[in-house]
Amino acid sequence: MKTLLYKSDPARGKVWQKILAEIAPEYRFIQWNDLDFSDGDPAIFAEVDFLVSWIPPENLADRFPNLKVLFSVAAGVDHFDLRQLPASLPVVRMVEPGLTQGMVEYVTFAALALHRDIPQYLQQQKQQLWQSHPVLGAAKRRIGVLGLGELGQATLKMLNNFGFECHGWSRSGNAPEGVTGWAGVEQLGEFLSHSDILVCLLPLTEQTRGTLNAELFAQLPKGAGLIQVGRGQQLVAEDLLVALDSGQLRAAVLDVFDPEPLPAGEALWQHPQVWITPHIASQTQPETAVTALLANLQRFAQGQPMHGEIDKTKGY
Structure with a gap:
């Protein structure tokens, strides 16, 4: 029997434990919070796989x-200090359908709201102002x-x-069908100039820390969202506020911050062109996460690459 130790949200862990007992009883599931540390590390640590x-x-x-x-347990690994981990230890981020679907839902909601000027209409509602604005067709909006x-x-x-006219940027520029892909630092400026609405879904690395700053905002079309x-560490909040006040940006939807919770x-909090949600854009769903974990455990047992295994040199 293989031993799996879970060190995260206890309530979610109970769901994992129940599901694993039903569909994969060959794994012994142990919650960190259930262990007794009164005499130091529990002996079970030596058995953790x-x-x-x-x-x-x-x-x-x-x-261990x-x-x-x-x-x-998350889609990223920026909360891990990769320098302190054994070089030979595989590190796998969470890739599961529930988490992906949640992010798709959130970004779609936010993009449509910015596209149809909903932040502006909500401000008008507070002023009891009845005023319409031209509606731009989706084909004329670049995301x-x-x-x-x-x-x-x-x-x-x-x-x-x-x-929407869709564009995607990454190191490789490997965009899905129907999307214009842009690659590397040399194409970043051109990509930004084609983004009326910019979505940041970058992993947090030393290279992406502070990426959303005044220099980047200046390369977006005026009035971008x-x-x-x-x-949260990717955004320079002071630069965002300046860009909003100058009209370079017209609105921002923010779900992640540094620090979290965002201090009172x-x-x-008070800016009229900012929408804030408390890091809820996408959350791992216990049922689909367990299924994804078991699939990876099977790949590992068969000597196959695991889905979501990171390159420690890149940090993702």
Whole structure:
């Protein structure tokens, strides 16, 4: 029997435990919160084969001598200190249909709201102002997505169905069918100039930290909209506020922040052109996440590549 240790939200863990007991009883599932640390690390640590975690414990190699794979409960691994992990330990981010569907739903909602000027109409409602504005057809609205991973690809496919002119940027520029792909730093400026609505779905790395700044905003078409669902550390909030006040950007939908929760009194809370949600754009769904985990465990057992396994040198 293989042992799987779960170190994340306990309530979600109970759902995982129930599902695994029903469909994969060959795995022994242990919750971190159920362990007794009164005499130091529990003896069971030596038997752990797989660790599923949000923030993994320190000294993995010493504490878990038989650990074979570290799984993230999230779509990214920026909450892991990759430098502290054993070089030979595979690290796998969560790729599961429920999480992907949630992100597609959120970005689609936000893109359609910006496309149809809903933030402006909500402000007019507060003023009891009855005033219409020209409606631009979807085919005349350009949407650009920064990041062409699992979430970016799925989001662009959905937006493309609405008839938007869709663009995607990444290191490789590997965009889905019907989407114009842009690759590398040398094409970033041209990509931005084709983004009336910009969606950030980049992973957090040293290269993407602070990416959404004044220099980037200046390269967008005047009056562009921003949807930030990547990571909070990618956004320079002060630069965003300046861009909104100058009219370079007309509205922003923000789901991630640095720090989180966003402190009371921050200017973003009060800005009339900013919509804020508390990091809820996409959440791992227990049922589909367990299915994805089991599929990867089977791949590992068969010596096949796991879906979502990261390149530690890139950080994603």
